[in-house]
Amino acid sequence: MSPQGAFTGKRVLVTGGARGIGAATVRRFLEEGATVAIGARRVASVDALCHELGDGARVVAAPGPLEDRASCAAVVEAAVAGLGGLDVLVNAAGVFEELPFEAVTQAHWDTTFGVNAAGTFFTLQAALPHLEAGGGNAVNLGSDAGLIGFPPSSVYSGAKAAVVNLTRALALELAGRIRVNCVCPGNVATDMIDAAAEASGDREAYLAAARARAPMGRMARPEEVADAILHLASPRAGFTHGAILSVDGGGVCGF
Numbered sequence: 001m002s003p004q005g006a007f008t009g010k011r012v013l014v015t016g017g018a019r020g021i022g023a024a025t026v027r028r029f030l031e032e033g034a035t036v037a038i039g040a041r042r043v044a045s046v047d048a049l050c051h052e053l054g055d056g057a058r059v060v061a062a063p064g065p066l067e068d069r070a071s072c073a074a075v076v077e078a079a080v081a082g083l084g085g086l087d088v089l090v091n092a093a094g095v096f097e098e099l100p101f102e103a104v105t106q107a108h109w110d111t112t113f114g115v116n117a118a119g120t121f122f123t124l125q126a127a128l129p130h131l132e133a134g135g136g137n138a139v140n141l142g143s144d145a146g147l148i149g150f151p152p153s154s155v156y157s158g159a160k161a162a163v164v165n166l167t168r169a170l171a172l173e174l175a176g177r178i179r180v181n182c183v184c185p186g187n188v189a190t191d192m193i194d195a196a197a198e199a200s201g202d203r204e205a206y207l208a209a210a211r212a213r214a215p216m217g218r219m220a221r222p223e224e225v226a227d228a229i230l231h232l233a234s235p236r237a238g239f240t241h242g243a244i245l246s247v248d249g250g251g252v253c254g255f
Contacts, residue, residue, distance in 0.1 A: 005031065006033070006230070006234050006235070006236075007029055007088070008032070008033030008034070009034075010035070010087040010088060011034070011035050011037075011084065011085050011088070012035070012037065012083075012089075012090065013039060013083070013086055013088070014029070014037070014039060014090040014092055015075065015090065015091055016092035016093030016094060017036070017037075017038040017039050017046075017090075017092060018042070018045035018046050018048070019040070019049075019191060019192075020222055021092055021188060021190065021222045021226060022040070022093070023049060023222070024222035024226040025225075025226040025229050026038055026053075026059075027226070028226040028229075029088075030053065030058060030059070032230065034058070034088075035058045035060070035083055036058065036059055036060065037062040037083055038050060038059065038060070039062045039066075039075050039093065040063055040093070041063070041064070041065050043061075043063045046061045046062070046063040047063075060082030060083055061078075061082070062076075062079040062082065063075075066093050066114075066118075066119030067114050067119070068114070068118070068122070069118075069122045069126075072122035072125070072126055073126040075123065076123060076126040080130055085133070086131055087136040087137075088138070088139070088233045089123065089124060089136070089139070090138075090141070090233070091120040091123055091138065091139070091140045091141055092141045092229075093116075094115060095112060095115045095116065096156055096196065097112070097153075097156070098153050098196060098199070099153070099155065101154055104155055108155060112155045112156055113155070113162070116156070116159035116162075117159045117162040120141075120163050121166060124138050124140075124180075128174070136178055137179035137181070137232075138179070138180050138181075139180075139182070139229050139233050140163050140180070140181070140182045140183075141163070141185070142163045142167070142183065142184040142244065143160040143184055143186075144186040144246065144251050144252050145157040145160050145161075146160030146163055146164040146184060147164065147244070147246065148251075148252055160184075163182065164182055164184065164244055167182035167244065168242050171242025172242070179240070180241065180242065181232040181241065181242065181245065182244045182245065183229050183232065183247055184244055184247065185225045185248060186220060186248025186252075187213055187251075188219055188220045188225055189219045189220070189221060190222055193207075197210070213251050214249030215249060215251065216250055217249075218249065219249075228245055232245060
């Protein structure tokens with residue numbers, strides 16, 4: 001028997017759903033009764049999470065890269081085929097690497113903007129007819145780095161700023177068709193920030209600084225960001241459209 005919750009009977013695609021915030025979001029939607037398609041670049045990662053979750057009736061694999069319009073459409077098509085439709089899209093796929101301005105290469109620029117910005121745009125473009133058919137909505141994953149400067153990550157900051165303003169622009173363009181909102185996390189305790197900490201050369205100092213960026217003195221848990229995503233996707237946020245919701249412990253309030 002499926003659990004009863006706010007999303008019982010709803011069909012959800014979470015890109016970047018195999019780890020971190022995405023995986024926490026997948027779990028929360030399942031707890032609330034949804035059927036969920038898990039998108040991620042690596043097939044093995046999607047298969048591993050599907051196996052861990054163990055509910056073959058309510059978990060669908062939709063792996064694939066989000067590197068251009070065609071690949072984004074293929075992920076959406078796989079999700080819709082497995083789910084039988086689509087009610088909620090969560091654009092959680094993203095990449096992050098800190099690089100000083102002078103060290104930025106064309107490949108770094110293309111990958112960062114390609115996955116974070118173009119991936120969000122073209123996945124939503126492909127999903128729009130399916131979301132509109134069922135009165136659905138989309139939640140994009142931005143970042144505090146898209147709201148304030150975040151050195152040495154100028155390219156990532158620019159890509160996430162694009163996601164933020166894309167959300168606002170589409171809220172105007174798609175009003176009356178679907179709702180579109182955005183969650184902007186601060187530092188979150190995931191393997192992504194662990195990798196950045198290791199790459200910094202001083203893991204403990206990096207993590208201490210990451211915690212200190214929030215006036216609340218800690219990083220967010222992935223589940224806390226997932227809860228914000230579920231709120232915006234739920235009927236309780238039925239008149240919330242074009243919102244940019246910070247989940248950062250007060251970090252963007254100032255220093």
